[in-house]
Amino acid sequence: MGIMGYLRERMGKILAIVIGLALLAFIAGEVIKSGSSFLKGNANEIGEVNGETITYTDFSKKLDQATQQFRQQSGQEITPQITSYLQETTWNQILTQELLNKQVNKLGIVVGEAESQSMISGNNPDPQIARQFSDPQTGEFDKAKLNQFLSYLQSPGADPAQLSAWNDFVVQVLESKKIQKYMSLVSGGLYVNSLDAKDDYMAKNKLVNFKYTNIDYASVPDSQIKLTDDDYTTYYNEHKSAFKNEQELRSIDYVSFNAAPSxxxxxxxxxxxxxxxxxxxxxxxxxxxxxxxxxxxxxxxxxxxxxxxxxxxxxxxxxxxxxxxxxxxxxxxxxxxxxxxxxxxPDSVTARHILLNPTAEGGLDKAIAKADSIKKLIQGGKSFAELAKTYSVDKASGDKGGDLGTFGRGAMIPTFEDAAFNGKPGDLKVFTSQFGVHILQIEKQKGSSKVVKVAVVDKPLIASSKTQTAAYNKAQSFLSTANKDNFADEAKKEGLTIKKADDINGTANTLAGLDNARDVVKWAFKAEKGDVSDQIFTVGDKYVVSKLTEIKPEGILPLEVVKKQIEPEVKNMVKGKQLAGKFQTALNNSSSIDQVAQKAGSKVVPIQNIVFANPVIPGAGPEYKLVGTVFGSQPNKLSKPIEGQQGVYVFTVENFINPAELTNAVREKQQIGQMLMQRSQGQILDALKDKANVKDNRAKFL
The missing domain is CATH 3.10.50 (Chitinase A; domain 3)
Incomplete structure (x- = not known):
């Protein structure tokens, strides 16, 4: 009975870990956002990575496992937001595993037989296995428990489901080891030399004092700026890499009709x-x-x-x-x-119990009779702890002599709580619950306060059919008249507020102002730009009619898609040219920063102790271009106009303050190396993802 109780206690955790072991800790939270448009293809093909098909069946199985694991570990209700998170996490895990497995196989990385045996049953097994067979009191690995468990799995009476779960667990442990080896192989090529250490040391410790004068972009009214197509094109071409869309996104406008209770x-x-x-x-x-x-x-x-x-x-x-x-x-x-x-x-009770299974005892009457016999043995002087170890089917407590520890109200099921709190220390009770027949001994009771038993009857406040019908009829009336050309006009005529949900991905479950709006998203990823929905969506207590307003395809977005988005930056670019010209005029025949400021109508600001590694100007925020140019300049020389983040600057360096010479670069090299190692693992995945050919068909399945 001992090993079976231990299995019941441990197998739930082992099953949960199988799900997560496909990824190492450093990639568990990695988000790989890859996508494509709504595709035709195999009815069971949810995606593809470098020619390898990902089936919906496989994805769905892993998603179910992840959902069960989340529910077990958190105890939370699975909301639409959590569902979306789990779907994205599961997809990322599958992609990551496919990408890494391809590299592992390409390089011929294996885990040898002797290494496998050491990882599973050795004196120092893999940490994932060691954690499952550790002493709960000390946290130390218990080799005897592992050996007992492995012996059970090899016995004729082993549960096939448990054996299968363990085999899956071991496979994932070994696969995880291969990935560790691959990551170590790649990151092992990183090297930090003395010049790297010196540059990093100087960037963090070399100080500069300088003066600047500036004119903010905000000083030029937007009304004075007229943007041309060339302005947009120039900015777009200079920043094209910033407009890379990792997955297809869509935007909608929608109106809603309230069907909440009146x-x-x-x-x-x-x-x-x-x-x-x-x-x-x-x-x-x-x-x-x-x-x-x-x-x-x-x-x-x-x-x-x-x-x-x-x-x-x-x-x-x-x-x-x-x-x-x-x-x-x-x-x-x-x-x-x-x-x-x-x-x-009492506020809390310390107790112990023995639990009998009526089915195993031949029926409830026989289980109660056996419980009464055990009770008499205890009253006659027999050890409760030894009897619990022998007879209790609750091995989690039975192995500890039936000890349940100290618990407060609400921690146990009502039947058990009544027995524990409605007695006195020393009482020995026999009673039944949905779990079986209990022999309960109350050891201690602490505290004393008033408690009440209250019965509550509730009726949910829901909308009547009359209210729902009225709201639906309004939605139907709007839908019958609205089209891609008059959607906004019809909404205004009906006094409806148009709401926006921008940049929706294909697997979204919630939208701005709408929970559990999966049906709306699925429609959006089948529709063409400008389409109005051909149905009324029921989202919570609202009826929704939507219009697809924008499609942003995967890859570098074209100028027309981002034109509105970049307009503020383009205006600043044009303002920057004007202000730079103003400063250039002020620089003519000027020998000091004060003269430049006087001519330009600006002020001189002194700045002390700025370091290259932290390019923040007090009161102005980050100014990367300005600070970078400062550290590349000679003292006592007027700079050219610098178009920064907030405005245009002219500066003059007063002096640099060099730190003490770096005589021992070992510590600096170690720090840089650790930082590179931490970043390298994520960057390896980014590189594999960028190179991979990924097709994402989730929008038509989820």
């Missing part, structure tokens, strides 16, 4: 709840009443102050038994609450 709907549901009050007050079986009449079937448990809805907290601890509160609106539902009981009870 005042009449709210009043009707409130009345419905009010009608339950007389029967609720007269009920002698409150638990059954809640099960029959409430939308939320919550168990009735004792709670202390601070655990309930604030509105109940303020009244129930001073009310009499049978008191009815409500109707009140909370969390989108109308509710009524009844005080069933109140008492003074």
């Amino acid at each position: 005042k009449e709907d709210s009043a009707a549901i409130k009345t419905q709840v009010e009608k339950l009050i007389p029967d609720f007050k007269a009920s002698s079986n409150d638990s059954l009443f809640v099960q029959i009449n409430s939308e939320t079937k919550s168990p009735l448990i004792y709670q202390h102050k601070g655990q309930m809805d604030p509105s109940l907290d303020s009244v129930m601890f001073s009310a009499d038994k049978g008191f009815i509160y409500g109707p009140y609106l909370s969390d989108g539902s109308y509710k009524i609450a009844k005080l069933i009981d109140s008492r003074i009870g």
